[in-house]
Amino acid sequence: MQRIILASSNAGKLAEFNRLFADAGIEVLPQSAFDIPDAEETGLSFVENALLKARHASRLAGLPALADDSGLCVNALNGAPGLYSARYAGTHGDAAANNRRLLAELDAESDRSAFFICLLVLVRHPEDPAPLIAEGRWQGRILNKAEGLQGFGYDPLFLPEGQTCSAAALAPEVKNQLSHRGQALRRLRRQWIDDVA
Numbered sequence: 001m002q003r004i005i006l007a008s009s010n011a012g013k014l015a016e017f018n019r020l021f022a023d024a025g026i027e028v029l030p031q032s033a034f035d036i037p038d039a040e041e042t043g044l045s046f047v048e049n050a051l052l053k054a055r056h057a058s059r060l061a062g063l064p065a066l067a068d069d070s071g072l073c074v075n076a077l078n079g080a081p082g083l084y085s086a087r088y089a090g091t092h093g094d095a096a097a098n099n100r101r102l103l104a105e106l107d108a109e110s111d112r113s114a115f116f117i118c119l120l121v122l123v124r125h126p127e128d129p130a131p132l133i134a135e136g137r138w139q140g141r142i143l144n145k146a147e148g149l150q151g152f153g154y155d156p157l158f159l160p161e162g163q164t165c166s167a168a169a170l171a172p173e174v175k176n177q178l179s180h181r182g183q184a185l186r187r188l189r190r191q192w193i194d195d196v197a
């Protein structure tokens with residue numbers, strides 16, 4: 001069976017990927033299994049950061065690596081929190097504080113439209129000059145208060161277009177069908193299949 005490293009330390013993403021890869025016949029190992037520390041995310045775009053994370057994990061594990069760089073872009077905030085979604089309120093990964101800041105920033109704002117974006121990069125080796133790259137976007141709007149207990153990050157404040165409840169109130173398999181991450185992974189897998197065919 002093919003083995004790849006998932007170059008992420010985010011438990012919410014890892015749970016979603018495990019479900020998305022359940023039928024793929026690929027063994028997907030989190031970077032924690034190799035004690036790989038987080039890469040420095042110094043890029044100016046999601047795709048640059050995803051490349052940095054994938055190359056870093058592939059180098060340290062000696063295996064192909066898949067990285068996800070993602071975030072929430074709010075139109076009235078000129079795309080913020082954007083690249084800084086994981087540390088919007090200052091501390092990396094403090095979802096409650098990030099959600100509080102988002103609500104405060106949008107306090108009197110009537111345009112609450114937003115989208116999640118996910119860039120996936122797969123490198124077959126650390127210097128891979130032709131990585132596979134796929135993107136997904138999920139449109140929606142920011143609610144006035146948190147709702148739902150599933151998912152992670154900004155899910156409790158995100159009302160997906162066409163839905164009547166937040167992303168955190170959707171069953172995990174429904175979120176994967178609709179989400180930026182689900183879309184990007186399905187696109188990546190099509191490239192992957194074409195690539196080996």
Ligand SMILES: O=P(O)(O)OP(=O)(O)OP(=O)(O)OC[C@H]1O[C@@H](n2cnc3c(O)ncnc32)[C@H](O)[C@@H]1O
Pocket residue numbers: 007008009010013038041068069070071072085086093098116151152153154155179181
């Ligand atoms: O870099 P890794 O280790 O993968 O983990 P991370 O949490 O730092 O991940 P990112 O740098 O890609 O930042 C993405 C942030 O965007 C938010 N985010 C991304 N996808 C999301 C989703 O599906 N639902 C809710 N929030 C999401 C959440 O705050 C994430 O921490």
Ligand SMILES: [Mg+2]
Pocket residue numbers: 041086
């Ligand atoms: Mg990160």
